Amino acid sequence: QVQLVESGGGLVQAGGSLRLSCVVSGKIFSINAMAWYRQAPGKQRELVASITRGGSTNYGDFVKDRFTISRDGAKNTVFLQMDKLKPEDTAVYYCNAGKIPTITTPDDYWGQGTQVTVSS
Secondary structure, eight states: EEEEEEEOOEEEETTEEEEEEEEEOOOOOOOOOOEEEEETTOOEOOOOOOEEEOOOOOEEETTTTEEEEEEGGTTTTTEEEESSSOOGGGGEEEEEEETTTOOOOOTTTOOOOEEEEEEO
């Protein structure tokens, strides 16, 4: 019913930049917030950034000064601009769409994830 497709991941050297994109399609009228989460092996999933319909944003600790979340409403796309990447940013990044801002629920939709690898 709702599909999310991420793109833009890859391998980058420390200090470099990447821009992730998430295109949303389907019945999106129930979506109130979009977010990026990441998960590295052996670590818990953590919030990277989120944005609501009204444009309010939230950023996870350690990334808010380096990453920027934005959206293109006309194209139903959310972006994550990542600058000054560090090796500890290496993870699978997932796009999330849900009804409740800043909170994930079993009713949320998730993309398949895109791998970001930062080399030192």
